[in-house]
Amino acid sequence: MAAVNTVLASVGRVQTPLWGLLLLSIVTLLFALTQGSVSLSPYQVWQAFTGESATLANTLVLELRLPRILAAFATGGLLAVAGALMQVLLRNPLAEPYVLGISGGASVAALLAILIGVSGVFLSGAAFVGAIVSTVLVFGLTQLKTAASSLRLLLTGVVIAAGWGALITLILALAPPQKLPGMLYWLMGDLAYAGSPWPAWVVLVAVCLILFPLGRSLNVLGRGALQAASLGINVKRLERGVFVLASVLTAVAVTTAGSVGFVGLVVPHLLRMVLGNDQRIILPASALAGGCLLTLADTLARTVIAPEQLPVGVITALLGVPTFLLLLHRGRL
């Protein structure tokens, strides 16, 4: 109960931008529901939720569009929050789950799973285990030295990511040609293969609830470990906890949609420019804005050259790269 009160108290102070983003999220979800390669009127979409009869429109909306849109939103939210956490943890604007090798580990495990011919739950399970193994590897190797610095963590992550990259290339070179398309699409990130969206939602909501009360501590941590320690924060425990949370977020995101790049890097930076660097706002805002971005990107992926379908990772990168460069050029990063 105390935790809920703290959550409400911290949310209370920063309401306005979050309410705006929440509204934007709802509009985005509704817009995505009306878009598809089969054109349905808003009224038909509305009827799918209210009408009793099982029409074709109902099937399209409830069994194809809705699960995919929900998966896209949750995945985007997971990735953006994971990126925001990593950037605070490492006090480095470059940090994001993909740079740190977490998604690399997930990808290697998933490709091996595709190679031996499993799919569905087992493929997702393999990706999840791969992400966790990579996390343990990065964190374990960094902790070997007592004076673990954030730079050391970043370097270890980058090197391990390079190692995963080599393994991915090796698997692609040795894989039978008929398995290559599936593997490539998986590496690019694709919501066409997404299963049930609920695990991603449960994790996203749970992690956000855990994080809200930690906002103030994270703000201090962002200014430096020494400063945080002098203010009485158990830095080691907080850092470890944040890293584990970020890894779980990434693992679930990768498990849902494969390797979707750029959301974790671009969304937190964009939000910081507009909303300032208060983690109590940035973290929930990242969840909402990341969700909106990936939902819109996936809507484009489904419709822009229909019936041909694009992997959503291509769209996020194509949108993300010029946006990021423009911001860099204008000197706002």
Added chain:
Amino acid sequence: MKTQSKLFAFTLVLGGCLWSSFAFSVDGELCVVDDKQRQVCLSSPAQRIAALSPGATELAYAAGAGDQVVAVVSYSDYPPEAKQVTSVGSHTRLDMERLVSLQPDLVLAWGTGNPSEQVATLEQMGMTIYFVEPHDFEGIASSVERIGELAASRDVADRVAAEFRQGISELRERYQGAEPIRTFYQVWDSPLMSMNGTHYISKVVELCGGVNVFADAPRLIPRLSQEAVLLENPEAIVAGGMGEENAHWLEAWKAFPELQATKQNNLFFVPPSLIQRPTPRVLDGARILCDKLDLARGRR
């Protein structure tokens, strides 16, 4: 009692299998066994067929069910009528909305080509899935018959299948005693790829009295170096390719005048769509390949 009736049903099914190797009926339904050994049943003949690979489209048309095909995927270019059918994306990534909105009552899926997640979703939505994946000549013939059974076009399908079997066995008879020709079939040029002896293309080569030089390769589709091909020193090189032209693939081998195939000018092109899609058109491809290898025998 229940076990007994099951046993009885089993005997019936077994009897049915002996009578006709694939088609049987359970409770008045049309049933066949697909290439994943699953039992596929329809309560009435298929009226709306979705073919999720170019090969499946060809098989459906060959089986006399062309008029019932309502959905195809990219590169479904044969027969020409298939190009007019609504496309539902590429075989590796289906436009699920468009596919579902066409309301197919039979989906011809490609087990190793279509994403298993998307096919599983279609199955969950209650669609009837038939996996098409013929591995040899008999598989091609019986695929035509089985699709014909589901689409109630057995008269056409049986004729096409019989002609195919007849054509293949004629070729087999003619080239049974022919002198063997060591042959390299080039599936792709960069990376250089062939296929091992278990692949049906290798069986086409053997049918014509050829010997696949990479028959013993451990992988179904081995990736090779030029050195490996030079070492095998094949007497004939046959290339497939993308589209119906690939002159430069064969040009590359002219750089090696010591290679037996180059020396005897046995560099042959066979249109890949006639060989690389497991459909009745393989017979046309096999006839061309057999002629080419016979030409090579004459050049000894």
